[in-house]
Amino acid sequence: MAAIKSDHKVHGHSQVESGSTSLHPSGPYGTFVGIYDGHGGGPNASEFIKNQLFEIVKRLTSDLGEMSSDVLDLSFLAVDEQYTHLVQNESVAFPNLLSAGSSCLVGIVIGGRVYVANVGDSRAVLAQLPRPKPPVQLVREQVARLKRKVQESRQKQRIPSIRPPYSPPLELRPLVHSHLDYYPYRRPMLKRHIQAIPLLTDHCANLPYVRRELMELHPHDPRISEYDHPNDIYRVKGILLFSS
Template sequence: MAMMLRSLARPLERCLGLRAGGDGLMWHTDLKPHASGDYSIAVVQANKNLEDQSQVFTSPLGTYVGVYDGHGGPEASRFVNKHLFPFLHKFATEQGGLSADVIKKAFNATEEEFLHLVKQSLPVRPQIASVGSCCLVGAISNDVLYVANLGDSRAVLGKRVSEDKKNKVVAERLSTDHNVGVEEVRKEVEALHPDDSHVVVYTRGVWRIKGIIQVLNKIYWQTQL
């Protein structure tokens, strides 16, 4: 995940700890306790500019993990990093616990707040209209795992299984990509924009949303642990 410039290495070390194997582009922290067990984080710098964000948050109502992939700049991912979890906590408190409906409300409220910011900032910062974020959120509450995905970020669950008298870890994908490279998604996006027959275009060998506008749609998934 793209996270930091080299010049920001020291603040990142304060957050995540040591660099992995002396690699200046990778940071990690060892296992630490949270409300549902232990967690660890590893971060790898992939882009020149700081665009992506991530966070872990715990409360009596649950444990939340968020990864926000920035597109076209850091403004959207930083905004989500600051606003999404407070909305999750607010709606979960109001409704007596976490649920798929709470997550939907938190995502919608965050999106509405960001659109309001874009409208206010557009005259002096027109670039803000071209930024976006693919967001992936996981939450554990009352032994239920929730995953919310916007865009084509992925959540994978590692499970320990026994095979030939040996234990091994296998990956189970929990989220569904929402990308116009999938025909079903293209039709959905086109249906949402009936006045623009060219909202989805095929260019340079791939399907894309027209121009640089980021269109984010929401997929929610939950399962009993």
């Protein structure tokens, strides 16, 4: 499931695709999830990513023969190049394109493996929850423990393992009352703390390596990375917290 949040006008888009992640119907099959949080001049950038990114991923997966981190890297670069080309050609007719931007978060699940990539401050977190034992397993353990005790008592008393037909049935001790007596489909929630595992690092100007990258890409722009004193953060051109 993918979701977006916006204050007033919707600038972002989300996308979920399930099926073949290449141009070949044979696969590889998986699920593609994209979250594109637009900002600035409107939803132009996020809508462009939604329309183009997955198709580029499918084409590159077909060319390389499999899904990999290289596919996502090349797909992000291709979308950025195509959108830059669009802005250069259409900015006169559509000036909002000059200020429109978007963060991008993509997750692809194929055969139990997860591929994630991001640009901007979109974040992916893996929630890990210990699996409880099913109720059936608990009952089996208790029955097996009870059988072992019966066998041990027989060996001590030297009672044959096969009882005569006329012997009274063995009286078993009742199971100890537990959480299962009241909630048969649930186990007690003991020490089941959800652990959040970050899968990505924010691509924001607060990180030193991002600021160095910005200055290397824009050596003639002194405002490419400005320090916001009141908020104690760095911003791209004094406006954006992240680079996209």
